[in-house]
């Protein structure tokens with residue numbers, strides 16, 4: 001479900017025309033639909049309402065302050081992976097007490113910051129990290145809430161680069177060692193308070209089976225940890241997949257069926273599968289969705305600069321590159337690309353949509369059946385709300401794109417386009433030899 005549609009042949013976000021936004025703010029431009037974020041939050045939150053639960057949005061997916069503020073206003077919590085993300089959440093009106101802190105490499109400064117702000121829990125990923133949090137908490141005279149991330153060794157059946165719950169992945173503590181690690185905390189870590197168990201097996205899961213397998217495997221462990229050490233919560237992580245191919249006429253997600261796509265995971269199917277297993281725990285259940293919440297709530301607008309007809313391929317050269325949206329390059333992420341003016345015919349032409357960056361891997365689409373587009377046309381790269389802007393970089397000294405959030409008929413610039421001076425701020429040449437002599 002999303003709120004992007006062709007209305008009288010022009011693509012809109014909610015009630016706002018995308019071409020007019022591109023003219024006002026330039027391209028590349030990220031555009032988010034507030035209503036879509038809200039719908040997604042409410043759907044997942046509602047599907048879990050039989051459980052005492054908290055939806056902790058995974059900030060990494062899209063950390064724009066306006067997105068975080070939208071989720072904070074709905075009562076959401078946050079899953080953070082850095083001190084920087086905690087800073088953003090607090091600036092956006094979120095509460096530290098609703099934040100879980102994930103990640104394998106928390107630094108001393110980050111641990112101290114999170115302790116001082118009073119986060120809900122650290123989700124620790126190794127015994128060494130557990131001991132370090134215990135040490136830092138002791139030095140600050142505090143007790144740190146702690147959960148261990150269990151690696152259940154379950155194949156999420158998603159792309160290798162977003163699989164996180166297999167033994168060969170760097171994440172979490174091996175299933176077989178987790179109980180021993182809780183014992184170690186109870187015996188040797190007086191500055192820690194055991195609070196939860198966490199898992200997250202991967203991202204963009206399109207079937208409920210791996211979730212179910214992981215939940216069924218981990219629930220008995222959670223029961224044992226609860227009985228022996230006392231627990232407040234179990235976090236089942238994020239990972240709910242989204243549809244990357246869809247219709248822009250209805251905004252629904254039925255189009256994938258006609259196209260024979262792998263079935264996306266509906267929130268209902270997800271909840272129906274996991275809730276019965278979680279109910280028996282008598283614990284607060286945390287969810288950490290990222291992509292599900294924002295993926296289909298954003299598009300990236302990019303203008304066609306040139307067309308190049310090579311001997312082997314047709315290239316549409318656009319003004320957005322892998323620095324703006326790295327998913328296609330990084331892990332073969334597939335994004336639907338459409339002109340913002342609805343094509344008059346169904347005629348398509350095979351082409352690569354490539355950016356201006358000096359890398360062969362700089363493409364947004366390859367061998368794509370594209371509507372006929374020419375220089376100057378505006379394209380919308382769909383489903384770019386998650387892991388889009390948040391993974392952008394300044395590679396090739398390209399300023400970060402601007403971001404707009406649409407709310408009904410209003411469009412708000414929620415991040416200004418970066419300037420070249422912004423990029424160079426803090427950078428220096430060596431002092432003149434004569435001055436230092």
Ligand SMILES: Cc1ncc(COP(=O)(O)O)c(C=O)c1O
Pocket residue numbers: 058061079102103200202203204237238239240288289290291292
């Ligand atoms: C610990 C943790 N939780 C939640 C998420 C969010 O995953 P997704 O965006 O697939 O829901 C991630 C993503 O990497 C993660 O590492």
